[in-house]
Amino acid sequence: MSLRQMEYFVAVVEESSFTRAAERLYVTQPALSHQIKVLERTVGGDLLERLPRGVLLTPMGRAFLPHAERSVRSAAQARRAARAAAGAEGGELHIATVHSVAVGVLPEAFAHWRRTHPGVSLVLHEYASVDALEDQVERGTADLAVGPLPVGWAGPVVPVGEEEIVLVVPFDDPLAGRSSVGLHELADRPWVRCAMEPVVGGRPFLDGVCEAAGFTPRTAVWTEHTSTAVRMAAAGVGVSMAPTHLARGAVGEDCAVLGVDPPWLRSLGVFSRVPLTGAAAAFTQLLGTLPTAGIRRPRPGEPSPERPYADCGAPPSVVR
Secondary structure (H helix, E strand, O other), X not given: OOHXXXXXXXXXXXXXXXXXXXXXXXXXXXXXXXXXXXXXXXXXXXXXXXXXXXXXXXXXXXXXXXXXXXXXXXXXHHHHHHHHHOOOOOEEEEEEEXXXXXHHOHHHHHHXXXXXXXXXXXXXXXXXXXXXXXXXXXXXXXXXXXXXXXXXXXXXXXXXEEEEEEEEEEOOOOOOOOOEEOHHHHOOOEEEEEOOOOEEOOXXXXXXXXXXXXXXXXXXXXXXOHXXXXXXXXXXXXXXXXXXXXXXXXXXXXXXXXXXXXXXXXXXXXXXXXXXOHHHHHHHHHXXXXXXXXXXXXXXXXXXXXXXXXXXOOOOOEOO
């Protein structure tokens, strides 16, 4: 089987149509259909069920698809890496991350990159959860990821610092004048929670730390995005938690930011399926040295976190 055949197969699946896939690939539909049939003969069975209006994956097709996607994306990564390593015009670096890091950490790094590497374009892929981020990087969607450090990752992982998770309350809240609070002081408060909330040991982070503090959090609203939760908290709907770089950006929008005592910290880093070379290595170095808002660097003599924790027995001061 050839890479081209796998590219054709992936395109048909993504478009759910031979006609649209052929248009996208700039080939004739008979040529596309012929290559798919050759591929099916090679693997020994039908990969697609042809319907009057579209196509469906057969059981063989479902098993074959993730491997074909990985091959196609790895080939695209190889082309991008070669061009980016050479500094070629039109080279691209694909970076994956979660929404809060995209909003709070990456803008400064991207702006600096554009000034120093104008020939290599950046393409950002945003995901709603850490699990989705890791899954897509494993599938080869991006050249590297920036986010919470993965646990048990087989490829290279480069820590770049930490982000602090803080609490957001309205500016006129009785606690607003303080720099930090103990979690037990919020036992009677409603909470605005987000689908992007970190998961520790298979359960939402807030549930675990509140239980350790002796209470169960009372959820007033669930939101999809952290930025929405921050605005809800500012309006007085309830207390919200957010990375400091996202929450600090909302200060002035009728809200106050409180640290937690002891602080909640989450390690951030760069990770990839393959060795970081060329533009990927250069961007990683930039992120590790640029004084970027939202990334806390260890102070001189201060021990760095060894890794993010993944079970509820971990100290509540560290969040995965």
